[in-house]
Amino acid sequence: MSLTxxxxxxxxxxxxxxxxxxxxxxxxxxxGSIGMLMGTRFGFDNLTALExxxxxxxxxxxxxxxxxxxxxxxALDYRIRMSLPGFEVSETTAQQGLDxxxxxxxxxxxxxxxxxxxxxxxxxxxxxxxxxxxHPLSLARVSVVLAWCxxxxxxxxxxxxxxxxxxxxxxxxxxxxxxxxIEDDLVFDVAWMHQPLEPLVEEWNEAVANGATYTPNPQFVxxxxxxxxxxxxxxxxxxxxxxxxxxxxxxxxxxxxxxxIGYTLLDLDDSLTIRHVGILLPRQPYLAxxxxxxxxxxxxxxxxxxxxESLAALLIDMIPGDAGEDDIDEVLD
Numbered sequence: 001m002s003l004t005x006x007x008x009x010x011x012x013x014x015x016x017x018x019x020x021x022x023x024x025x026x027x028x029x030x031x032g033s034i035g036m037l038m039g040t041r042f043g044f045d046n047l048t049a050l051e052x053x054x055x056x057x058x059x060x061x062x063x064x065x066x067x068x069x070x071x072x073x074x075a076l077d078y079r080i081r082m083s084l085p086g087f088e089v090s091e092t093t094a095q096q097g098l099d100x101x102x103x104x105x106x107x108x109x110x111x112x113x114x115x116x117x118x119x120x121x122x123x124x125x126x127x128x129x130x131x132x133x134x135h136p137l138s139l140a141r142v143s144v145v146l147a148w149c150x151x152x153x154x155x156x157x158x159x160x161x162x163x164x165x166x167x168x169x170x171x172x173x174x175x176x177x178x179x180x181x182i183e184d185d186l187v188f189d190v191a192w193m194h195q196p197l198e199p200l201v202e203e204w205n206e207a208v209a210n211g212a213t214y215t216p217n218p219q220f221v222x223x224x225x226x227x228x229x230x231x232x233x234x235x236x237x238x239x240x241x242x243x244x245x246x247x248x249x250x251x252x253x254x255x256x257x258x259x260x261i262g263y264t265l266l267d268l269d270d271s272l273t274i275r276h277v278g279i280l281l282p283r284q285p286y287l288a289x290x291x292x293x294x295x296x297x298x299x300x301x302x303x304x305x306x307x308x309e310s311l312a313a314l315l316i317d318m319i320p321g322d323a324g325e326d327d328i329d330e331v332l333d
Contacts, residue, residue, distance in 0.1 A: 003229035029250025050284040057185045073244040074147035075190045083201045094146040097153030120175035121145045140190035193282040212236040222266035225315040237275040
């Protein structure tokens, strides 16, 4: 069970622990005067009032909106990382997805063809990134291919390729057919969302050039025990999650912040030195940030060691079999 599933399961001890770590946040935006007060304190009122400036294109049919949103979210994540230092396709989750399929192409119909098409499409990604000034739409297009490959890693080849994506790749005779067959709605949506974020990305690049640490797609010491947990990126002390949601609501904001708190606490050894968390909303567009001091309701420097020690003990109890405290380092590595 991943961290995301833990957080949606009200009986999960992981969810209960994370919610108890920030009791005032758990009340934010709930019914009643206290919920309203806490919602205002954490800035929910301002965020729910934001206008969606870049909506999902009207041409996207209602039945396709969810998959469109998922794909563009992953693609935009890649598009942003392309503009940040050290981006290498070979080090991405997308490459891991392609490799996963390549190890056993027989798990899906015409798996060898699908793998060959995606592998060659990723070759176009390498070539595009080597261009001196690649066109924004070209970068958006290859970002979609990366998103497809990541979906194979996240959901597994059978699930990811069971529907439209699998049929699309099977129909393609060449990687050019596959690349050029990507709907304009997908390509333009990624490009449109990225364009207003360029000043922010440039600000992050300057921060990194001046010595700030940058960790893309960070994983955490405690991730393995909860079935996997990886975030989008860390810039300096700021953990950022990209969310391409149109409708910003109080319950959604609470859930998103508890996800970020969960990531922060799973960094058991404090290797990422997270002290602030942020939600990047490209459709609004807006970057909302919070200090951990405010979310915990106390000094994070004192709270984090205590909370992480308690979480580590909880994770030890969750390790299957005879593994115990003596084995925790091996299991969590």
